[in-house]
Amino acid sequence: MVSFLVSFCMYVYSFSQCFSPKQLTVLGKQDLSNLTKFISFSRKSMQRNKQVAMGRKKFNMDPKKGIQFLIENDLLKNTCEDIAQFLYKGEGLNKTAIGDYLGERDEFNIKVLHSFVELHEFTDLNLVQALRQFLWSFRLPGEAQKIDRMMEAFAQRYCQCNPGVFQSTGYVYVYTCYVLSFAIIMLNTSLHNPNVKDKPTVERFIAMNRGINDGGDLPEELLRNLYESIKNEPFKIPEDDGNDLTHTFFNPDREGWLLKLGGRVKTWKRRWFILTDNCLYYFEYTTDKEPRGIIPLENLSIREVDDSKKPNCFELFIPDNKDQVIKACKTEADGRVVEGNHTFYRISAPTTEEKDEWINSIKAAISRDPFYEMLAARKKKVSSVKRH
Numbered sequence: 359m360v361s362f363l364v365s366f367c368m369y370v371y372s373f374s375q376c377f378s379p380k381q382l383t384v385l386g387k388q389d390l391s392n393l394t395k396f397i398s399f400s401r402k403s404m405q406r407n408k409q410v411a412m413g414r415k416k417f418n419m420d421p422k423k424g425i426q427f428l429i430e431n432d433l434l435k436n437t438c439e440d441i442a443q444f445l446y447k448g449e450g451l452n453k454t455a456i457g458d459y460l461g462e463r464d465e466f467n468i469k470v471l472h473s474f475v476e477l478h479e480f481t482d483l484n485l486v487q488a489l490r491q492f493l494w495s496f497r498l499p500g501e502a503q504k505i506d507r508m509m510e511a512f513a514q515r516y517c518q519c520n521p522g523v524f525q526s527t528g529y530v531y532v533y534t535c536y537v538l539s540f541a542i543i544m545l546n547t548s549l550h551n552p553n554v555k556d557k558p559t560v561e562r563f564i565a566m567n568r569g570i571n572d573g574g575d576l577p578e579e580l581l582r583n584l585y586e587s588i589k590n591e592p593f594k595i596p597e598d599d600g601n602d603l604t605h606t607f608f609n610p611d612r613e614g615w616l617l618k619l620g621g622r623v624k625t626w627k628r629r630w631f632i633l634t635d636n637c638l639y640y641f642e643y644t645t646d647k648e649p650r651g652i653i654p655l656e657n658l659s660i661r662e663v664d665d666s667k668k669p670n671c672f673e674l675f676i677p678d679n680k681d682q683v684i685k686a687c688k689t690e691a692d693g694r695v696v697e698g699n700h701t702f703y704r705i706s707a708p709t710t711e712e713k714d715e716w717i718n719s720i721k722a723a724i725s726r727d728p729f730y731e732m733l734a735a736r737k738k739k740v741s742s743v744k745r746h
Contacts, residue, residue, distance in 0.1 A: 409433055411450070411644065418452040421459035438466065442473035446495065453596040456496040461504025468507065475511045480519040485535070486587040488516050489542060490594070497596050509539055530572045537570045542584060543593075550592040560585045610634035612719040617668060617706040621699040626668060626706065633716075636725045638674075651688035653703060655724045658684065660717055668706035670713040674720070675702040 409431050417424025425441060428434035434444055445456050460471045478495070480488040492512050498505055513536035517523075524534045545563055548554050558566075564581045612633040617626045618640060629640040629650065636656065639649040658674050665671040676682050686698035707713035 406433065414450040417459075418455050421455045424455075425459070438469040438473045441470050442477060445470070445474055446477045448495065453497040454499075457499045457508075458504075460496060461499045461501065461508055463503065463507065471508065471511050472514075475515040478515060480516045482520070484583065484587070485516065485538060486542060486584050488512075488519075489539060493593055493595055510536055513539055524571055524576070534571050534576075538567060538576070538584075541567055542588060545585065546588050546593050549589055611723060612716065614712065614716075615708070616640075616716070619668075619704040619706075631705075633719055633723055636723050638720065638723075648689065651686060651698065653684065653686045653698070655720065656685070657726060658724055660720050660724070662713070662717065663704065665704065665706070670707040670710055671704055672707070672713060672717050673702050673704050 410428070410433055413424055413428040413431070413433055415424075416427045425434065428444075429436045434440055445451065445459065448456060459467065460474055462468075474495075475492075478488075478492055480491070483491070489512075498508070510532070513532045516539075517532050517535050524531055541563070545558065548558050560582055563585045564578055567581060568575050570576065610632045612631075614631060615628060616631050618629050619626055629642065630644050630646075632639045632641070632649075636654065638653040638655060640651050640653075641648075642650050653674065655674075657676065659677045660672055660674055663671045663673050674684065676684060681701055684698060684700050684703065686700065686703075687695055688698050689695055705716075707716055
């Protein structure tokens with residue numbers, strides 16, 4: 359954004375050379391006013407994006423507090439429809455947190471749940487297809503009462519989109535769909551969980567669902583088709599595994615865009631840096647869930663440096679060990695995590711003020727391991743003895 363504003367200002371300057379002083383008197387005020395408005399808008403937009411990102415992090419830690427933060431900062435309307443849209447889009451949101459929020463029994467949460475379900479379009483989908491879509495938008499919570507509320511809302515929406523699929527009517531119609539949905543989820547677990555040794559046959563699945571259609575049986579062909587669909591392709595249920603670093607990056611000491619000089623290939627690349635828990639993380643994009651690199655700040659030092667190609671530079675380095683590789687890791691393009699190969703990390707900040715703030719923040723985060731210091735001193739002594 360800074361470079362764009364500079365380019366824009368240069369454009370305004372070159373444009374001004376085409377006019378006389380009198381013309382510029384008229385044009386200049388308007389241009390200056392427009393530029394001021396543009397800069398003000400850009401700053402507000404950046405601040406808003408930063409607050410939205412913080413709101414998402416808070417939501418992933420505590421869904422209710424995250425929603426409250428977004429509402430208080432005018433980033434989200436306090437309506438069930440607006441909150442449902444936010445959860446349905448799910449950008450940067452933890453699937454487990456979405457499920458926990460939707461499953462709450464508060465009256466308002468239940469309204470949000472129904473608004474959320476109504477955003478799904480199930481028309482002309484069979485029940486398995488609809489369940490695949492629904493169960494991919496969040497992760498089912500572990501509490502039976504929460505699951506019950508969510509599946510009942512799903513059944514109501516499916517029946518609304520597909521009237522006439524079952525023989526029954528009214529609440530019994532929804533109940534048939536509700537029971538069959540649970541049967542399909544149980545079938546998915548039984549067929550694809552390796553711990554279940556006794557796999558149900560299609561005949562057993564049909565027998566399990568006898569009498570659920572207002573006392574009658576559902577068409578056998580329908581049940582066979584549902585069974586085959588689940589047997590051939592299990593549900594893709596989103597998992598939030600241990601690699602989710604949301605908790606790690608909540609409320610960091612500092613974060614922002616910086617330029618980093620490569621290790622083997624000396625090119626400058628723009629990265630989003632997060633300083634937290636005595637580590638420096640960097641990402642290719644702010645939306646990435648996994649960092650491209652992690653630099654533990656244990657036993658490192660930091661200093662300002664002059665660089666002929668970039669301004670406002672500073673370096674992370676190992677004191678008294680010029681050629682030693684810094685303990686760090688990075689993710690390669692193919693997904694492999696490998697050790698870093700930097701003997702120093704050179705970084706460029708956008709402004710002098712930001713450089714000073716980063717240096718002070720990193721200095722405060724650097725930790726010392728006395729055993730490391732002792733080992734380094736011992737190595738140095740051994741090297742000295744060998745030389746003599």
